[in-house]
Amino acid sequence: MQVKKRNMIAQVFLVIITLGIYVIYWFYQTASELKGIANDPEASPGLWTVLLFIPFGAFYSYYKYGELYEKVSTEKMNRWLLFVLWLVFSPAVWFLVQMDLNKRAEAAAIPA
Helix, strand or coil, rough: CCCCCCHHEEEEEHHHCCCCCHHHHHHHHHHHHHHHHCCCCCCCCCHHHHHHHCCHHHHHHHHHHHHHHHHHHHCCCHHHEEEEEHHHHHHHHHHHHHHHHHHHHHHHHCCC
């Protein structure tokens, strides 16, 4: 699974321009990338994205996303910490996950 490097500043503008819709796209895309990295056939980014629109379903999505990220995180981020960050200050999750994915994308781009 190829991880895409995303410019953090460009993402802020995309969130503003799309009135937040980009966040949903980002959630799905990064969950799919994490699923590929973890090689986890049980992960379901599509379902998690749909659950974001259902009351209390988002909690499940945030937890499962955090669980998946915990498996592949280079920083060994705890799933519960990520879950609480989703609830308290979600831009922190976006920053942490995207920075980690950008590191992976850069490492993959460097020829061996």
